[in-house]
Amino acid sequence: MAEIQDKITKLCPQAQVDTTGEFPLVTVPDAQWHDLARALKTQLHYDVLSAVVGMEWPDAFGCMYYLTNTSTHELLHVKVTAPARENPRLHTVCDLWPVANFQEREVYDFYGIVFIGHPDMRRMFLRNDWVGYPLRKDYDPASNPLRLEDETNEDYTCRWVEDENGNVKKVDGKVFEDDEYVVNVGPQHPSTHGVMRYRASLDGETVKKIDVVSGYIHRGIEKMCESLTYPQMLLYTERMDYMAAHINRHCMCMCVEKALGLEVPRRAELIRLMMDELMRLSSHLLSYGCLTMDQGATTAFFYGFRERELIYDIFDRTCGARMSMSYSTIGGVVADVHEDFIKDVRNACDVIEKALKEYHKLFTGNVIAVNRMTGVGILSKEDAIAYDITGPSGRASGWHCDVRKTNPYSLYNEFDFDEITYENGDSMDRYMVRMKEMEQCIKILRQACDKLEAEGIQGEYIAPKVPKVMKLPAGHWYQQVEASRGAFGVYIESDGNTKPVRVHFQSPCFNLIGVVDLTCRDNLIADLITITASLDFVIPDIDR
């Protein structure tokens, strides 16, 4: 910690480093921020920008940046405050970390902070005729009633540029050139897996550029969380990436537990871990089903769903619901597992293990599948890191980014499993990573079954008594877990009251849409379907 402090003060004397929190916190004025960012990236190997959290403090607007070091996997956060409260402006870092492109657009959308030098300063989630910035504390919801007239297409964009004297001016630009042929896909389209919209500029059948229009299922979860108590907030974590419901909720619980200094009983932690892995298995089976169906193999979809029902049954018996289980709570789990839980899990493992072989026989070697996926939508390792593509999609590019291995949480360091990585980063590899990861899930689940049998007794103590209304000490916390589609992070800032000041969810799928343009470019328009299916994003997780 002290070492980092020295290095950063040497790089930038104006920066203040606070090492008392869980991660070192660097506070830097906006004028020095871009230079420091460049130095952090090139000299100290903070290659990954994990999250950009827009903030409103009582006296100013600003951002919290979470950086990850790819060699040591250490986290660092940087606090940058905008100099003026009226018309807040910051300098962009999307030239250093391309992932910041969409992240900063999100901050602009929510807080109205303009990023100087950002190439495409448009709204991200809200209608382009939206009035005001909804996450500001003084936002009036009445200013935006429900409008049923269609939105106009956003053909114009703008940039804010700074000259040598520090004067900032707005420069208008265009999303597409006048002579480009633009095809609209979505928001209602079967292959977008939800409500997503792409505007694809085509040259013949080849894609030249894709403009992703998101926000068709934006629900403002982060704003709603600010008026809820911590146990109430748990509900929303399950409705973002519903295919990683347990995992997201687990993450939120861990973040609050960390802030409260609460210890979770071992049995509860083991059960949570098993639920996480079951969820991952279920999610990968779904992504297998959807990917195959998108390429016309409808039967394969039925097979994937047949096995998923086994997992649904396990959830149903223990948690009482098939989806949105609401099982983890702060401090443990709601109730102990069903008496047949271990038997059911073992049975599901056996069945799915056998089924996986069948899937490979059915689809993996199929000549159509091979031709459509191999070499299509290549994402290099450098791009995966620059765009912070974690999870199976990042590992297919050869980046070791499994949070379960890099920053082990829960009980993962007690388990023997492999991190699956591939080299090419094409659609085929992304598909294969998921298939192989399912085998690892089964491996973990079997070990967990043994542990649960050996250690726990039915009906044992599974959650400490925690008050329904809890107060977090003032400060901020960040927790990451490996969700089904990549690293999912929760950021909580508290001022010591029962309700948080700011909650931010760093969703893996939000970064995935950042590479749609990159991976689809120079491929055929028909490959757009394959590529987006292999990236496998869940739209409500993007929009939140």
Added chain:
Amino acid sequence: MEVKIKSMKHENFKDNEYIDNLVEQLRAGGTNIIVGKLDQLMNWGVSNSLWPLCFGTSCCAIEFMCLGAARYDMARYGFEVARNSPRQADYIMCQGTINYRMAPALKRLYEQMAEPKYVIACGSCTVSGGPFKNSYCVVKGVDEIIPVDVYLPGCPPRPEAFFYALMQLQRKIKVQKYFGGVNRKEKLEGIKYDSEAMKETK
């Protein structure tokens, strides 16, 4: 009068009073035998081949996919052919939250569908806004935008509940007066059947 559908017995439904009242109101002025028989024929066809529009925004859509898969298999009841184009669909099962950006698109999808068309509001979000009721950009129930035939609560509803909702819709279709124009009136003005409205249409 008992409304008979093939898939489920009349006494197994929980809200028969509602459908009895509806039938009573619809039949209050009597029915012409020829038009009545034609209606029956139409309704028999429509109610047994309901094709949904693939329209899912969030969690409920996954349960809908389970409905289409092998265990629940909605093909048994004639609901199977999920259409991607609204012009080929009979009903829109609105699965998942609708927000301010999506609302105009949903309305347009509904308008693009051919008559006769039906709407099922599926899940708490579409019924009332559900857990997102206090949000700054969520529509508090799709009935603010389009007329709804069947409300299906749950977050998300179980597949069994989906079937119940679909069978309620089948019953509603079984008694509709296709050649009387009454159902159209409800669609257009979003009003419930009452005898006054009945008299006006006569």
